[in-house]
Amino acid sequence: DAKTTQPPSMDCAEGRAANLPCNHSTISGNEYVYWYRQIHSQGPQYIIHGLKNNETNEMASLIITEDRKSSTLILPHATLRDTAVYYCIVRDYNDYKLSFGAGTTVTVRA
């Protein structure tokens, strides 16, 4: 039973911002939103996570709507090396398991 919905694929121009949407309409109060990505032939890589406030780190920004039913991962200046599958994951505060869905395949084009 998928907790998140993501578009299967999207393209982005190099140097432009990439905005990756994720719907999690059944999210509960104790659940965080996590983003991971997987570059081809590599293991998943943690990007960012948040509960209800917007978050920013050196890799990306996470914008969570006020009702927490959706979020957007923003890669501010996409590069070719950002081409990967991006996973949006909802996880309970006390849960150790990361449940990966199909993710969004992001292709950054020159």
Add this chain to the structure above:
Amino acid sequence: DAGVIQSPRHEVTEMGQEVTLRCKPISGHNSLFWYRQTMMRGLELLIYFNNNVPIDDSGMPEDRFSAKMPNASFSTLKIQPSEPRDSAVYFCASSLEGPRREAFFGQGTRLTVV
């Protein structure tokens, strides 16, 4: 920090043979996870250790699979006997204490059973 180290990176074996995958977690991390990735099923959690103790092995497919963590710096995933349907990429990940802590994944072991 070298990150999570897995070996071997690639393994090709014949059906019926024993296969052992190895993982060295990041020093200081006390949670360790084994995941399997296939085209059909995506990434699945096989087993979770905390402080070297198996906490959740509900994802282990069947008795042919076993995992151990004899100390904080080493874990193995063994398949005996191996079958072609075990062909997949196996990832090990580790994290600091606390379920909300981010997990760091190794590069994976690509297993092919012929």
